Amino acid sequence: MSVHPYITDAIELLKRMIAVPSVSREEEGVAALLEDFFKRTGLDYYQRKGNNLWIRSKYYSEKTPTILLNSHIDTVKPSSGWTSDPFTPKEENDKITGLGSNDAGASVVSLLATFRMLEERKQPCNFIFSATAEEEISGDEGVASILDQLGPVDLGVVGEPTRMQMAVAEKGLIVLDGTVKGKSGHAARDEGINAIYEAIPAIEWFRNYQFPLQSEFLGPVKMTVTGIGAGSQHNVVPDVCRFMVDIRVNEHYKNEELFQLIRQHVNCELKARSFRLNSSSISVNHPFVKRGEELGLEKFGSPTTSDQARMPFTTVKIGPGDSSRSHTSDEFIRPSEIVEGVKIYHQLLDGLHIHSI
Structure with a gap:
């Protein structure tokens, strides 16, 4: 041929x-x-x-x-x-x-x-x-x-x-960096505010929440916590917990719009690395x-x-x-x-x- x-x-x-x-x-x-x-x-x-x-x-x-x-x-x-x-x-x-x-x-x-x-x-x-x-x-x-x-x-x-x-x-992409603050203290005593425990509600929200608009071809918005870090030694209550979230966005949401919706639900500091990948x-x-x-x-x-x-x-x-x-x-x-x-x-x-x- x-x-x-x-x-x-x-x-x-x-x-x-x-x-x-x-x-x-x-x-x-x-x-x-x-x-x-x-x-x-x-x-x-x-x-x-x-x-x-x-x-x-x-x-x-x-x-x-x-x-x-x-x-x-x-x-x-x-x-x-x-x-x-x-x-x-x-x-x-x-x-x-x-x-x-x-x-x-x-x-x-x-x-x-x-x-x-x-x-x-x-x-x-x-x-x-x-x-x-x-x-x-x-x-x-x-x-x-x-x-x-x-x-x-x-x-x-x-x-x-x-x-x-x-x-x-x-699908579009947003990567979020979350920061939750507590108060340091000695782990052996009932003092301080453990930032890891304070971060759990936010992490659970990202794990379980479903945005209402789903796509015929892309399905729902998918949010996955892909990194977490806190603490420096075993006997100190950590005063900061940081986590990272990978979000795959369907065509029903613009990235900046979705970010504002997330901020209404999650009570911690959130920063988006970029909004450009819609x-x-x-x-x-x-x-x-x-x-x-x-x-x-x-x-x-x-x-x-x-x-x-x-x-x-x-x-x-x-x-x-x-x-x-x-x-x-x-x-x-x-x-x-x-x-x-x-x-x-x-x-x-x-x-x-x-x-x-």
């Missing part, structure tokens, strides 16, 4: 990307590699800021709705369990093994191949392809740093490994989702965060590969998954009509 030349290019580009280390904040090499590819393939109207690159459709019109095709070029650091060099692409048994192959190099090259195909004729929508940095650390020098350069965006298609199924909702969602009646359903794609809710959290417009997450392979030793992608990914992306986007916001 013949493979489209753009897909052949994509698979070869992925191998070259794997061979260039691109840990978060160190993406210069892969960014330069993509620049070279753009120049060689006639996409020399790209733009770059830091380690982020984007290409606006040659048919771009301010009167036309815009769809952003985005994925990330950074990776996590390789774990110690790799059985081969993570920066040497290894191809055998319909697998390309290498760091970032699945998360999210395959999405980068598949979206790029799709963009090239869509560029061959004028479309009902503008398309912008972007390959961005710092996704793995939710960094400020990634996609968030170029949004003001892109102009209005009506839909973001975020490439992450989802087996080419549609993540129509994604939940994301797309209407099940959106034309993109409807077309996906016509193609037989499934809808699901994703528990993991991505660059969707940094995008203040409607987004959907979909890409080749499997999330279960991400951040694992001997991470791999199948070339056949890239072929299928480009096919589905093109079927979803070619001729798609959406409305401007």
Whole structure:
């Protein structure tokens, strides 16, 4: 079976990307590699800021709705369990093994191949392809740093490994640090106020409380106490207890709104590390989702965060590969998954009509 030349290019580009280390904040090499590819393939109207690159459709019109095709070029650091060099692409048994192959190099090259195909004729929508940095650390020098350069965006298609199924909702994240104060005293005498005991009601509340709005795809808001610390020696009543809470937020709550609701219930000092990683969602009646359903794609809710959290417009997450392979030793992608990914992306986007916001 013949493979489209753009897909052949994509698979070869992925191998070259794997061979260039691109840990978060160190993406210069892969960014330069993509620049070279753009120049060689006639996409020399790209733009770059830091380690982020984007290409606006040659048919771009301010009167036309815009769809952003985005994925990330950074990776996590390789774990110690790799059985081969993570920066040497290894191809055998319909697998390309290498760091970032699945998360999210395959999405980068598949979206790029799709963009090239869509560029061959004028479309009902503008398309912008972007390959961005710092996704793995939710960094400020990634996609968030170029949004003001892109102009209005009506839909973001975020490439992450989802087996080419549609993540129509994604959980947001808040990390809270709680502090409960008591009064020190000698443990042998009935004195002091034990901060650990004072913290128990707050910890129990996080353990048991259920927010009323639940999501069809993401379920309830999930709160988990993931760390606690107090005391320094066995005979001193501790005067401070600190704890940490991981909160996964569904699309019915904005992070700052949820934080204010929590403060109404919990009587202790609470600080949020950030509010920027909000939940994301797309209407099940959106034309993109409807077309996906016509193609037989499934809808699901994703528990993991991505660059969707940094995008203040409607987004959907979909890409080749499997999330279960991400951040694992001997991470791999199948070339056949890239072929299928480009096919589905093109079927979803070619001729798609959406409305401007």
